[in-house]
Amino acid sequence: MLLITCPHCGPRPELEFVHGGEAHIARPAQPEALNAEEWTEYLYMRANPKGLHAERWRHLHGCARFFNALRDTTTDQFVVTYKTGEARPDLKGPAA
């Protein structure tokens, strides 16, 4: 079973976690000032990279906290996990 390292609890089985989409997407400070295209960009447009992807995960059946992870989308390897609020680690993917 795939192990995911929760920044609070350490390495834990995959089935305790749920995926929460791409990380570091800040809600616009003034949503009412956005036009339709900008709102669409915020709501729907995602990077979808081949390689390292920063994404939110939640240790739902554990400490229940959200955290962020860098995962390689080509190998499904979790390269690093870090707490919500911390900056994305400056890492290159294994193949990059």
Added chain:
Amino acid sequence: MADLMTNAPSMARHVLRGRLEALLAAEGALGFALPREACRSASLNDAHALWLGPDEWLILSAPEAGLGDRLEGAMGAHPHSLVEVTDRQVGLVVSGIEAEAVLSVGCPLDLDQAAFPIGMCTRTVLSKAEIVLWRTGPETFHLEVWRSFAAYLRAFLTASAVVPVAD
């Protein structure tokens, strides 16, 4: 099998969440420090605090002790969340030489004492149900499960216990 699984004694249950000032006040009412280390518990007499998350604890206590009221009174001035969940969940005690093996049928955590020592506690999954798993002795585990899953978990544990376990 008869003694593999028993119902835990009746207890009061509260889920506590809060920041430092509230936690310090709660500790005054508890009489002991809330465990700050992940997945660890602390106890004094019949009161137990189980770490569930960085700002979240499950407090178990004797029903007649009135701990909930004392916690609420102590923390009143500080923002916090104290939710009584006494009747939301039930406690099961799984004990005996096969306890580790039987739980491992449905729980993917490493339950060896080196990895899951006495006093360790965590939310996790057992088969298809979420539980709080707490090791209280070398061969004893306390499980907290939401009430509506209890019959399912009892059946699961009973079935798991009759699967031949290699020695």
